[in-house]
Amino acid sequence: MQQWESVLASCILFKDINNADYAQILERTNARIVSYEPNDLLIRLGETTTFAGIVLDGTVEIGFYDEAGSPVNVNHLQAPEPFADAIACSRMPSVIQARAVNACTVLWMDTAALMASTASGTCPSAARLMENMVRMLSRKNIFLNRKMQILAQKRTRDRIKMYLRNRCLPDSDTQVSFSRNDLAHYLNVDRSALSRELGRMRDEGIIEVKGNAIVVIDPSFLG
Numbered sequence: 171m172q173q174w175e176s177v178l179a180s181c182i183l184f185k186d187i188n189n190a191d192y193a194q195i196l197e198r199t200n201a202r203i204v205s206y207e208p209n210d211l212l213i214r215l216g217e218t219t220t221f222a223g224i225v226l227d228g229t230v231e232i233g234f235y236d237e238a239g240s241p242v243n244v245n246h247l248q249a250p251e252p253f254a255d256a257i258a259c260s261r262m263p264s265v266i267q268a269r270a271v272n273a274c275t276v277l278w279m280d281t282a283a284l285m286a287s288t289a290s291g292t293c294p295s296a297a298r299l300m301e302n303m304v305r306m307l308s309r310k311n312i313f314l315n316r317k318m319q320i321l322a323q324k325r326t327r328d329r330i331k332m333y334l335r336n337r338c339l340p341d342s343d344t345q346v347s348f349s350r351n352d353l354a355h356y357l358n359v360d361r362s363a364l365s366r367e368l369g370r371m372r373d374e375g376i377i378e379v380k381g382n383a384i385v386v387i388d389p390s391f392l393g
Contacts (some may be wrong), residue, residue, distance in 0.1 A: 174277065178250065178277075180250045181224055181250035181252065182250075182302055182306050183306065187302075195295050199283050200279070202278050203276070206275070207270065208270055212269065213264050213268040215266070215267050219254070219258055219264070220280050221280055223252065223276045224249075224251070224252045225253070226249055226275040226277055227275040229270075230246070230248075230253060231269045232244045232246075232266055234266050244356070252306060254268060255306065255307060259285075259303075284303075285300070320332045320336075326359045326363050326364060327367050333356075334391075350365060368384075375387065
């Protein structure tokens, strides 16, 4: 576990928690570290679990399938981002699936055990962890509201605009973590339509595209 301390220290769930308390927290939450191969499923649709994860290494894709059976990407997560916390706390069947994009390592913590430790009042650090989790769930709710705003846009350009508005400040680089295919899934648009629109926006002097980096060179576009 010592090798992952720096990752946990930068995780929102461990904010304001001393490194010396990590071992106690992990013991009280029945924590375990699991390694996965590319395309392994970490969480399946309909699965019920009380364990929430933290990405220690690699990339985890969160997504689901639409009524036609096509994959819809929600987000890509890398260290030290947590995931599945809402599912774990609610103890309801999962409406999403989590997949390893590449070889990755995940720390799993039992939220039921965390709640029990918080209720007992015997572990102040567990109470701090729970407070951080509530704050994080609030932020994720805001993220999902923004994603709904993106999907509510009818035009591909408007979806790109909303995405960039949420990701960057005017006249700044956005390091997009998605490939073109994954970004198309995220925006729920056809890949070729996305490429064409990005090309038009480049030709119109709105953006520059450098690999997976998108640079907004016309700040008024995000207005």
